Amino acid sequence: MEAFYRQQHPRLKQFVARRVVGQGEVEDVCQEIWRIFFNRFEVFRVDYDDPAQALYPIARCRIADFWKQRTGRREFLVAGEDLVELAQKVRLVVADEEACQLWDLQQALAALPARQREALSLRYLEDLSVRITATEMGVSENTVKKHLKDGLTALRALPSLTFYRSTAAVAQEVRK
Known part of the structure; x- marks a missing residue:
């Protein structure tokens, strides 16, 4: 010991x-x-x-x-090793074994506002429902949904992650 x-x-x-x-x-x-x-x-x-x-x-x-x-409320800090785990849970690509993809996603997550990272972490890392996530964060369910939507939208919009999106997703975006 x-x-x-x-x-x-x-x-x-x-x-x-x-x-x-x-x-x-x-x-x-x-x-x-x-x-x-x-x-x-x-x-x-x-x-x-x-x-x-x-x-x-x-x-x-x-x-x-x-x-x-x-x-008086749970503080959920996401940094270091937690970003690696979160990046693995919020995959935007199929081939998650590649270190470059994981690194890019970690960097993208680190760039998100703290509340969006917290919502993504509680929802996808801790696998909590939206209702429980809202309770943990001390906000309404709609606020959690907004943080989740904004966080995922921000991740999808980052130029550094464009390369990892499927061709179908890129084609759909071009059609818009």
Whole structure:
């Protein structure tokens, strides 16, 4: 356990620091993550090839709880590794294995306004309904639908992603 902690703590601390403001808060959140993780360490060692696969989902939950306690609502921050996962879920192309396509989509997602990224993340990453997404974001269902529509429209309109659209979609756009 000690070796795992020494190996993962700097990475975990960086992960948390990108999402939580204040050195003291970062340390508190990390401590809570490690407490939860080490209570089930033996289970994680058996269930996962790499126990770190269990560490970061715990971290995401603790970070969400931190923001919920602080602001009264769940704060959903999308950055770094989360953009990779979101890019894989909101595919605009068939061949998702190609790194260039994934990179372009990550960059496009990073350029979206935070609320659109949040709506896309909750809807497609967390697989939440529009109603639950609205509750999590603290807005109406219509606002969530607007964020989703605007976000997907913005992604489809980006010149950097035009190359990945199907020829049928491009032909339909030309006909308009």
